[in-house]
Amino acid sequence: xxxxxxxxxxxxxxxxxxxxxxxxxxxxxxxxxxxxxxxxxxxxxxxxxxxxxxxxxxxxxxxxxxxxxxxxxxxxxxxxxxxxxxxxxxxxxxxxxxxxxxxxxxxxxxxxxxxxxxxxxxxxxxxxxxxxxxxxxxxxxxxxxxxxxxxxxxxxxxxxxxxxxx
Numbered sequence: 001x002x003x004x005x006x007x008x009x010x011x012x013x014x015x016x017x018x019x020x021x022x023x024x025x026x027x028x029x030x031x032x033x034x035x036x037x038x039x040x041x042x043x044x045x046x047x048x049x050x051x052x053x054x055x056x057x058x059x060x061x062x063x064x065x066x067x068x069x070x071x072x073x074x075x076x077x078x079x080x081x082x083x084x085x086x087x088x089x090x091x092x093x094x095x096x097x098x099x100x101x102x103x104x105x106x107x108x109x110x111x112x113x114x115x116x117x118x119x120x121x122x123x124x125x126x127x128x129x130x131x132x133x134x135x136x137x138x139x140x141x142x143x144x145x146x147x148x149x150x151x152x153x154x155x156x157x158x159x160x161x162x163x164x165x166x
Contacts, residue, residue: 049094110138
């Protein structure tokens, strides 16, 4: 809603029903689009992670096949081979891609929310400061800086890893 319409709604205690229906319809369309995009994301990420896993598994197999028996039984070589073998359904390459996409989308979301808030509060006294404090709060929540020095996404962030269908 436009700020002047909010003020009219508060002062006169009336709501433009046409605008309210448009907002509700937009919300329904956004929820449907989010569901379709989540499904598409799951399908694409599953296929892409599978291709990455097959590529690296083939590469590792060819590397292991070239080793002679004494070299492959060497504990140092065996530990290096064990370190590169995938242990779960996601590969290191897919985890890196996921981290980059999540970080980019988070920064985009943070900056767009701040821009919208600045636009809404543009004419308010202290609006810029409120926008910056909101941005700082969301940024700190995302970084989730812990006392042991670890920095990473917050605990409630959803991973793009294709573990189960939506």
